[in-house]
Amino acid sequence: MSTNPWSIRVMVLAGFAGMVxxxxxxxxxxxxxxxxxxxxxGCDQVLNSPYSHWGxxxxxxxxxAFYLAVTAAGIFGLSGFRQVFRFSLAASLAAFxxxxxLLYVQAFILQAYCDYCLLSALLVFVILGAHLALRPWTRPxxxx
Amino acid sequence: xPKASSSQKQRSGARGRSGGRxxxxxxxxxxxxxxxxxxxxxxxxxxxxxxxxxAASAPASSSRNxxxxxxxxxxxxxxxxxxxxxxEFVDFQCGACASASSRVANIARKxxxxxxxxxxxxxxxxxxxxxxxxxxxxxxxxxxxxxxxxHDLLLQRQPEWAKVPDAQTIFxxxxxxxxxxxARFRRxxxxxxxxxxxxxxxxxxxxxxxxxxxxxxxxxxxISNTRDEVEFEQSIVAAIRSLQ
Numbered sequence: 001m002s003t004n005p006w007s008i009r010v011m012v013l014a015g016f017a018g019m020v021x022x023x024x025x026x027x028x029x030x031x032x033x034x035x036x037x038x039x040x041x042g043c044d045q046v047l048n049s050p051y052s053h054w055g056x057x058x059x060x061x062x063x064x065a066f067y068l069a070v071t072a073a074g075i076f077g078l079s080g081f082r083q084v085f086r087f088s089l090a091a092s093l094a095a096f097x098x099x100x101x102l103l104y105v106q107a108f109i110l111q112a113y114c115d116y117c118l119l120s121a122l123l124v125f126v127i128l129g130a131h132l133a134l135r136p137w138t139r140p141x142x143x144x
Numbered sequence: 145x146p147k148a149s150s151s152q153k154q155r156s157g158a159r160g161r162s163g164g165r166x167x168x169x170x171x172x173x174x175x176x177x178x179x180x181x182x183x184x185x186x187x188x189x190x191x192x193x194x195x196x197x198x199a200a201s202a203p204a205s206s207s208r209n210x211x212x213x214x215x216x217x218x219x220x221x222x223x224x225x226x227x228x229x230x231x232e233f234v235d236f237q238c239g240a241c242a243s244a245s246s247r248v249a250n251i252a253r254k255x256x257x258x259x260x261x262x263x264x265x266x267x268x269x270x271x272x273x274x275x276x277x278x279x280x281x282x283x284x285x286x287x288x289x290x291x292x293x294x295h296d297l298l299l300q301r302q303p304e305w306a307k308v309p310d311a312q313t314i315f316x317x318x319x320x321x322x323x324x325x326x327a328r329f330r331r332x333x334x335x336x337x338x339x340x341x342x343x344x345x346x347x348x349x350x351x352x353x354x355x356x357x358x359x360x361x362x363x364x365x366x367i368s369n370t371r372d373e374v375e376f377e378q379s380i381v382a383a384i385r386s387l388q
Contacts (some may be wrong), residue, residue, distance in 0.1 A: 014386040016184055023188025028195075030270070045334050050273060072177050072185075079173040110202050110332070 011130040012074035018067030018123045022060045029058035042112025085136035099124045161203040219263040227387040233359040237272035242299045267343040274311040282317035284332035
C-alpha cells in the first residue's frame with residue numbers, strides 16, 4: 001500500500017465537497033422547493049424523476065453517506081488506520097458503478113443533466129482515482 | 145503517521161512502550177471527522193437556505209382582495225372583477241384535491257358571477273412523486289390556453305398516472321387528446337418559465353402556512369372545513385354577501 005498523503009488529502013477534500021453537494025441537494029429535497037440550476041439546466045427534471053429516490057429517500061442522502069464514509073476513511077487513514085482504505089475502496093467501486101448508471105439515466109433516459117449530479121460524478125471519479133493511487137490491496141510498507 | 149503515532153506513544157505510556165505495532169488513537173480522528181461533518185452539513189444547509197431566500201425575494205404580485213400573503217394572480221375562473229376571491233392551493237396527485245375539484249366546480253357554476261376562483265399550485269413533492277411534473281404539465285398546457293382542460297384531465301384521471309414511474313408519457317397522451325402542439329408542450333413542461341411560476345405558488349403557499357392540500361382561502365382568510373360541501377358553500381355565500 002502506498003502511503004502518499006496527497007492521495008488521502010485529495011480523498012478528504014473530495015469527500016468534504018461531496019458532503020456539501022449531496023447535503024445541499026438532500027436539504028432541497030426535504031423542502032420540496034425547486035432547486036436553482038446552473039449551466040446543465042436539467043436539475044428539476046433529474047431530481048424530480050423517479051430515479052432520484054430509492055425507497056422514498058432522495059439518493060442525495062445515500063451519496064452523503066458515501067462521502068461521509070470516504071471522509072472518515074481519509075481522516076482515519078491520515079491518523080494511521082490505513083486498513084480502512086480497503087473498505088472505502090470497495091465503497092468507491094460501488095459508487096463508481098452507481099455513478100455510471102446515473103450518468104446513463106441522465107444521458108439516455110431523462111435526456112437532462114443536473115449540475116449537482118455531474119459534480120458528484122466527478123468527485124466519485126476523483127475519490128476512486130485517489131484510492132487506486134494508494135493501492136490499498138497491497139501490504140503497507142514496514143515502518144523503520 | 146509516524147509523527148502522530150510517536151506522540152501518541154508518549155502520551156499513552158506503558159501501552160505505547162509495550163512493543164509491536166503502534167496503536168493510533170481513535171479519539172482525534174473521530175473529533176476531526178465530527179467537526180468536518182458539522183461544517184459540511186452547516187455549509188449545505190446555509191447554501192440551501194440562501195437559495196430559498198433568494199427565490200422568496202423574487203418580485204411578488206399585488207395582493208389585492210386576498211390579504212397580504214396571497215395574491216389573486218393565477219389561473220382563474222368565475223368573475224374576474226368579483227370582490228370575493230377564493231384561492232385554492234392544489235396538488236394534482238392528492239386524492240382529496242381530486243374530490244374537492246367537483247365541489248369547486250359546483251361553486252363556480254352556482255356563484256361564478258359573484259366570485260373569482262384562483263388556482264395555485266402546491267405539489268407536496270415528498271409525498272407525491274408525480275405532483276410536480278403534473279403541475280408542469282398543467283402549466284405547459286396553459287401556455288397553449290388549455291390549463292383548465294388539462295387541470296380537469298389530471299384530476300379526473302389521477303389513478304392512471306399517480307403511481308407510474310414515467311408520468312410524462314401519459315401527460316403527452318393527454319396533451320394529444322387536447323390537441324396541443326406536442327413539440328411545444330414537451331419543451332414547455334421543463335421550461336424555466338413554467339418551473340418558476342410553480343415555484344412562486346409554492347413559496348406563496350408556504351408563506352400562507354399551507355400545511356395540507358387542498359387549502360382554500362377566501363379573501364385571504366383560510367376556510368377550515370372544506371370537506372363538508374354544505375358548510376363550504378355556506379361560508380363562501382356568506383363572504384360574497386358581506387362584500388356586497
